[in-house]
Structures are given as structure tokens and as C-alpha cells.
Amino acid sequence: MKKIKIVLLIILMTIPSIFNFFPEHVEAKSIRDLRRELQEIENRKNENNSNINKTESQINAIENKISENYNTINRLSNEIIETDKEIEELNKEIENKDKSTKDLMASLQTTNGNSFYIEYLFGADSITDFIYRYSITEQITSYNEKLVVEMNELIKKNEEKKVTLANRQKELKEMQSTLQSSLTELSGVRKNLYELSTDIEDEIRNAKQIIQMYLDAGCTEDEDIKTCANKMLPPDTKFWRPFGPGYITSGYGWRSAIYSGGRLIASAQMHEGIDISNGYGSSQEIYSVANGKVVATWYDQWGGNQVTIHHNINGTTYSSNYAHMSRITAKKGDIVTKDTVIGYMGSTGSATGPHLHLAICTGLRFTDYTGYNAYVARTMDPRNLINFPSSGSWVDRVTYYR
Numbered sequence: 001m002k003k004i005k006i007v008l009l010i011i012l013m014t015i016p017s018i019f020n021f022f023p024e025h026v027e028a029k030s031i032r033d034l035r036r037e038l039q040e041i042e043n044r045k046n047e048n049n050s051n052i053n054k055t056e057s058q059i060n061a062i063e064n065k066i067s068e069n070y071n072t073i074n075r076l077s078n079e080i081i082e083t084d085k086e087i088e089e090l091n092k093e094i095e096n097k098d099k100s101t102k103d104l105m106a107s108l109q110t111t112n113g114n115s116f117y118i119e120y121l122f123g124a125d126s127i128t129d130f131i132y133r134y135s136i137t138e139q140i141t142s143y144n145e146k147l148v149v150e151m152n153e154l155i156k157k158n159e160e161k162k163v164t165l166a167n168r169q170k171e172l173k174e175m176q177s178t179l180q181s182s183l184t185e186l187s188g189v190r191k192n193l194y195e196l197s198t199d200i201e202d203e204i205r206n207a208k209q210i211i212q213m214y215l216d217a218g219c220t221e222d223e224d225i226k227t228c229a230n231k232m233l234p235p236d237t238k239f240w241r242p243f244g245p246g247y248i249t250s251g252y253g254w255r256s257a258i259y260s261g262g263r264l265i266a267s268a269q270m271h272e273g274i275d276i277s278n279g280y281g282s283s284q285e286i287y288s289v290a291n292g293k294v295v296a297t298w299y300d301q302w303g304g305n306q307v308t309i310h311h312n313i314n315g316t317t318y319s320s321n322y323a324h325m326s327r328i329t330a331k332k333g334d335i336v337t338k339d340t341v342i343g344y345m346g347s348t349g350s351a352t353g354p355h356l357h358l359a360i361c362t363g364l365r366f367t368d369y370t371g372y373n374a375y376v377a378r379t380m381d382p383r384n385l386i387n388f389p390s391s392g393s394w395v396d397r398v399t400y401y402r
């Protein structure tokens with residue numbers, strides 16, 4: 001008997017955690033929570049600013065390196081030109097020496113038909129003088145030959161130097177192109193960081209506005225804001241993506257009729273929203289696209305599980321509509337922020353795979369007007385209101401996309 005009681009107790013203790021596992025209710029939030037969230041955004045801003053500074057100084061360093069390399073490459077070009085000149089001069093010199101040696105030999109060997117060289121040698125008045133005269137002429141020719149050898153060596157050295165210089169220049173040019181691509185990449189990073197910075201600024205402005213709104217409504221620091229401001233339509237500054245990463249699978253507007261063999265298969269249809277998806281299926285949380293108030297949740301055979309939320313964007317009212325959800329977690333009357341999960345992606349109703357059908361219309365749907373046609377007539381392309389890429393995918397809900 002005691003054992004059964006213990007088992008029962010364990011089961012009872014487990015039940016709340018089972019319920020917690022399924023987030024049917026968005027947790028109660030207070031102004032204090034909102035302030036903490038604001039602080040987190042401010043921290044992200046600081047982090048982003050330090051990333052910007054880091055990137056700026058990396059860019060600076062690379063730009064300096066590029067200009068330093070550019071100067072070195074120019075200097076090497078000049079050195080190569082100088083070396084060429086030197087080689088040219090050495091060649092001229094060699095030619096001159098060759099010529100002067102030949103001239104000397106020629107003039108020593110033949111003068112007036114007789115050999116001047118012989119005359120010169122035999123004009124010696126002693127054997128010492130003879131040896132001296134002999135060695136002088138030998139020295140002059142061998143000196144010239146030695147000079148030519150030395151100059152040829154110098155030319156060789158210069159040619160080698162030229163190769164070294166050219167190699168160094170080639171290396172530097174390759175380094176330049178590597179640096180240039182790093183620079184291009186970093187410039188991209190910098191652009192993204194600045195975009196992120198703008199998004200964060202928006203988030204901060206938005207968060208502050210929300211806190212002020214609840215304060216104005218008389219909410220205390222620790223009160224559940226949903227209950228204390230139940231009748232309000234919380235303002236927002238702009239629309240945000242309902243989830244990320246993601247991509248658009250079908251755009252807004254008229255879909256043309258489909259014929260097969262002259263037979264009409266499907267008539268032209270107005271697609272009053274956009275379809276967006278990713279690989280996460282029904283585990284993908286769907287967020288409200290802006291602060292607002294949930295005014296309807298329902299199921300029908302076309303849109304499956306659906307939610308409609310009213311918004312006040314800079315004083316203009318809009319309604320956002322979400323369809324094909326696997327589950328709805330928002331309740332009619334809920335005050336939501338752009339960070340509230342309202343349900344999960346799915347393929348309920350008429351859908352071939354998990355995706356979110358997102359539509360946005362002007363005015364307060366179900367309050368200002370009813371009827372499907374009146375609603376469709378007020379819809380617009382969500383891409384005109386939300387920062388979606390014109391093609392490709394985005395990485396998260398609020399920041400840049402690639």
C-alpha cells in the first residue's frame with residue numbers, strides 16, 4: 001500500500017514537468033523581464049560595436065600592408081631597372097676592354113710593317129729592362145682579361161639579383177591578391193555588422209517603447225504584463241521575420257491558370273501571402289511578426305491551424321495571418337511581442353509540405369471588416385514590409401541575410 005502511494009506521488013510530481021515539456025503557454029512576463037531583455041540587447045549592441053572596431057582595425061592593417069607592398073613592388077621594379085642598366089654598362093665596358101686589349105695587341109704586333117712589340121722588347125738596354133718591358137705588356141693584357149672576367153662575374157651576379165628581385169616581386173603580387181580578397185571579405189563582414197547594428201538599434205528602440213507602454217498602462221515591475229495591459233494594442237516600429245533561417249517558396253500575387261491538353265486543371269488564383277519554409281518542419285517555432293494582440297485562432301480545411309494578430313506599426317494598423325501550423329500556442333486575447341512564439345510550422349489544411357503561409361493586410365481584420373474577399377483586397381506583399389532577401393535565404397529573424 002505504501003509502495004503504491006509512493007508511485008502515485010512520483011507520477012503526480014512528474015505531471016507538471018510533462019506539461020512544461022510542451023510549451024502550451026508563453027511564460028508570464030513582467031516589466032522586470034522586459035528590462036532584462038533590453039539589457040541583453042544592449043549587451044549584443046556592445047559586442048557588435050566591439051566586433052565593428054575589431055573589423056575596422058583589421059581592415060586598416062590590411063590596407064596599410066597593401067600600400068606598403070605596393071611601395072615595395074615599385075621599389076623592386078626600380079631596382080630591376082637599375083640592375084638592367086648596370087648589366088648594360090658592364091657589357092659596354094667589356095666590349096671596350098676587349099677592344100682596347102685587341103688594339104694594344106695589334107699595335108704591339110704591327111707598327112710600320114715591323115713588330116713594334118719586338119722593337120719595344122728589343123729596345124731594352126739591359127736584361128732587367130727587357131724583363132720589365134716584357135712583363136708590363138703581359139700585365140696589361142692579363143689585367144684587361146682579369147677585368148673582363150670580373151665584369152662577367154658581376155653580370156652573372158646582377159642577373160641572379162634580377163631573378164631574386166623578380167621572384168620577390170611575384171611573391172608580393174600574390175600576397176597583394178590574397179590581401180585584396182581578405183579585404184573584400186572583411187568589407188562584407190563590416191557591411192553586415194553595420195546592418196546588424198541598425199537592426200539592434202531598432203530592437204532597442206522597440207524594447208524601450210514596449211516598457212514605456214506597460215509603464216503608462218500602470219503595470220508594476222513584477223506584474224504579468226499580459227494581464228495588466230490586456231486591452232492594449234502594443235505599438236511597434238517595424239515588422240520582423242517570423243522565423244530564421246528560412247527562404248521563400250512561393251511569392252505573393254496571382255498564380256496563373258494551369259492547362260493540360262487544352263483542359264483547365266486549375267484556374268487562376270490569388271495567393272494573398274507568401275509561403276516560407278526551412279528544413280526544421282514542425283519543430284520550427286513561429287513568432288509574431290511584430291508586437292500585437294492575438295484576435296483569432298481557428299482551424300479550417302484550407303489554411304489548417306491559423307492565427308490572426310493585430311498590430312500598430314508607427315500608428316498604422318495591420319493584421320498578420322499565419323496558416324498551416326502544426327500547433328497553435330497563442331490564445332485569443334494574448335498580448336504578444338515580436339519575440340512571442342505563437343505556434344509551430346506545419347502542413348495542416350491544404351498544404352503539400354511543412355511551411356508557413358504568412359499574409360499581412362491593412363486594418364484590423366475581424367474588427368474593421370469581415371469576409372474573405374474584403375481581407376484579400378487589403379493584403380499586400382509581406383516583402384514590402386519585412387526585410388526578406390529578394391532571392392536566397394536569410395539566417396535569422398532580425399539581422400542580415402546572405
Ligand SMILES: [Zn+2]
Nearest residue numbers: 273274275357
Ligand atoms: Zn501560401
